[in-house]
Every structure is written in C-alpha cells, then in structure tokens.
Amino acid sequence: MNDGRIGRHCSEIDRCNQRGGRMLSIIDLIEAGTFSPRLAAYALAAINGGASFMVGANPGGAGKTTVMGALLNFVPGDVELAAAVNAHIMAEGLESPSPRRCYVCHEIGAGGWFAYLWGQPLRDYFGLTDAGHMLATNLHADTLEEAYDQIVRRNGVPEAAFRRMSLAFFLRVRRLGFRAHRRIVGAWESDGSEPHRDVIDDLSLSRLVSPERLAGARRIIDSMLDGGARTIRDVRRFVLAQEHSLNGRSPS
Numbered sequence: 001m002n003d004g005r006i007g008r009h010c011s012e013i014d015r016c017n018q019r020g021g022r023m024l025s026i027i028d029l030i031e032a033g034t035f036s037p038r039l040a041a042y043a044l045a046a047i048n049g050g051a052s053f054m055v056g057a058n059p060g061g062a063g064k065t066t067v068m069g070a071l072l073n074f075v076p077g078d079v080e081l082a083a084a085v086n087a088h089i090m091a092e093g094l095e096s097p098s099p100r101r102c103y104v105c106h107e108i109g110a111g112g113w114f115a116y117l118w119g120q121p122l123r124d125y126f127g128l129t130d131a132g133h134m135l136a137t138n139l140h141a142d143t144l145e146e147a148y149d150q151i152v153r154r155n156g157v158p159e160a161a162f163r164r165m166s167l168a169f170f171l172r173v174r175r176l177g178f179r180a181h182r183r184i185v186g187a188w189e190s191d192g193s194e195p196h197r198d199v200i201d202d203l204s205l206s207r208l209v210s211p212e213r214l215a216g217a218r219r220i221i222d223s224m225l226d227g228g229a230r231t232i233r234d235v236r237r238f239v240l241a242q243e244h245s246l247n248g249r250s251p252s
Contacts, residue, residue: 006233006236006237006240007233008080008081009073009080009081009236010232010233010236012072012081012082012083012104013069013072013073013081013232014232015083015106015114016065016068016069016072016104016106017065017069018065019066022231022232023066023069023070023232024066024069024070024232025070025073025229025230025231025232025234025235026040026043026044026070026071026073026074026221026224026235027224027225027229027230027234027235028070028230029066029067029070030221030225032181032182033181033182033183034063034067034171034182034183034184035184037218037221037222037225038203038214038218039184039187039200039203040221041214041217041218041220041221042187042203042206042209042214042217043071043074043167043169043187044074044217044220044221044239044246045208045209045213045214045216045217045246046166046167046189046206046208046209047071047074047075047167048074048075048076048217048239048243048246048247049076049208049209049213049247050076050079050134051134051166051167051189051208052102052129052134052135052136052164052165052166052167053068053071053135053136053165053166053167053168053169054068054108054135054136054137054138054139054147054165054167054168054169055067055068055071055137055138055139055168055169055170055171056138056139056140056141056142056143056146056147056168056169056170056171057138057140057141057142057170057171057172057173058140058141058142058146059173060140061173062171062173062182063171063173063182064138064139064171065106065107065138067138067169067171067184068104068136068137068138069232070232070235071136071169072102072104072136073232073235073236073239074239075102075134075136076243077239077240077243078099078100079100079101079102079134080099080100080101080102081101081102081104082101082102082103082104083103083104083106083114083115084103084104084105084115084117084121084125084128085114085115086121087121087124089103090103090121090124090125090127090128091124093128093131093133094124094127094128094130094131095131096131097131097132097133100132100133100134101133101134102133102134102135102136103125103128103133103134103135103136104136104137105117105122105125105135105136105137106137106138107137107138107139107140108122108137108138108139108150108151109139109140117137118155119155122151122155122157123155123156123157125137126151126157126158126161126162126164126165127161129161129164129165130161135165139151141170142170142172143170143186144168144170144186144188144196144198147168148162151165160192163190163192163193163194163195163196164190164192165190166189166190166191166192166208167187167188167189167208168186168187168188168189168196169184169186169187169188170184170185170186170187170188171183171184171185172185184200185200186198186200187199187200187203189206189207189208191207191208213246216245216246217246219245220238220239220242220245220246223238223242224238
C-alpha cells in the first residue's frame with residue numbers, strides 16, 4: 001500500500017479544515033451519532049462506486065465541512081483529490097478524463113475564499129462530470145429544494161448536471177446545553193436519469209447501491225469499528241485495503 005498516496009490524499013482533506021485540531025473520520029461521526037453504521041455503509045458503497053456528493057446545512061458551524069472531509073475517504077483508490085480553486089484547474093479537468101479526479105469545492109458560495117465557487121466557475125465545476133470526474137462540495141442549505149434553488153435557479157447549472165451530483169446529505173444540529181448533536185436527516189440520491197429522492201428511511205430503495213453491495217460495505221464499516229480505526233489516515237488505509245472486496249476485484 002502506497003503510504004505516499006495516502007498522505008497526499010489526507011493532506012488534501014486536511015486543507016478543508018476550518019476549526020483546527022484533526023479532521024474527524026467516519027468512525028468519529030458514527031460514534032457521535034451523526035451517521036448510523038448502515039448509513040455510513042451506504043455512503044461508502046455509493047461514493048466508492050463513483051458517486052459525486054454534497055453536504056448541506058444552513059447554520060454556520062453545523063459540521064458540513066467535517067462530514068464532507070470524512071466522506072472524501074470513500075472515493076475509489078485510483079481517484080485523486082483536487083481542490084477546485086480556479087478556472088485553469090477546471091479547464092484541465094474538462095479537457096482530460098485522466099487521471100480521474102474528485103474535485104473538491106470547499107463551499108458553494110460567493111466570495112474570494114479558497115475553493116468557493118459561484119456563477120460561471122460553479123457551472124464549469126458541475127461540467128466536470130462530463131469528463132468522468134467526481135465532485136464533492138458543501139453548501140448552506142437544509143433541504144434539497146434549497147440546494148436546487150442555489151445551484152440551478154440562481155447559478156444556472158443545468159438540471160442534468162445537478163442530477164449527476166448523485167448524493168446529497170443534509171445535517172441537522174440540535175443544541176443540548178453547551179453541546180451540539182449533529183445528525184444526518186436526509187440522504188437524497190439520483191442515478192442521473194430522474195430527480196433526486198430521499199432514501200434515508202429505506203436504503204433498500206436505492207438505485208445506486210444494491211443490497212449485496214450495501215451488505216459488503218457494512219462489513220467493512222463494522223470491521224473498522226471493531227479494529228480500532230480512528231484517524232482519517234487509519235480509515236483511508238482500511239478502505240484501500242478492503243475496496244477490492246466491495247468491488248469484486250482481486251487485491252492489487
């Protein structure tokens with residue numbers, strides 16, 4: 001296993017860090033109650049299969065960047081992470097499907113902050129799926145309708161491109177005294193041919209993830225929980241070691 005590749009991958013996740021300390025892993029989020037093990041398995045199965053994703057929550061500090069960072073560990077082993085920072089990088093991706101990348105928009109929003117996209121740059125970003133690349137982002141939205149309003153109505157992203165953002169997770173934060181409990185309350189998916197639909201209450205309805213693939217991903221999540229994986233590097237190493245079983249391939 002290439003530790004240099006894992007280091008580069010995790011360094012790109014660390015660039016999303018807005019709060020200091022270490023970036024939380026999916027294991028941290030399961031233990032905090034943000035994800036159930038079954039929902040984490042669904043995310044692993046879909047994202048490792050190539051699904052682009054976004055994470056939404058309206059309040060600042062809700063944890064959407066943390067969730068996005070944890071889910072970035074699920075991208076396939078042959079996919080590089082790249083921050084969608086400027087037109088040159090996106091033009092390069094549009095021109096070439098190789099190497100395949102997951103382009104990370106740190107937030108959908110106006111302003112000059114690092115890897116924030118709005119207007120034409122956002123339309124270019126969504127076009128990267130035409131070249132076979134993956135996307136990962138977050139935005140201030142509590143519902144799919146709010147996300148659609150920002151992306152399609154206000155920014156002019158074609159609806160077909162919006163549907164190729166295969167997954168949309170939405171967070172809710174509940175304050176308990178000085179503590180905040182964060183939980184995923186919506187998991188919307190689209191296979192690209194139809195509008196998104198919420199499958200969080202019945203993952204067996206998924207068109208992206210078969211029951212067999214979901215079961216295989218759940219075994220990987222349970223093994224990580226049992227094996228003491230903790231950091232994003234621990235989780236990435238585990239995913240790379242096990243993804244052959246999820247995808248029906250022999251270990252490389």
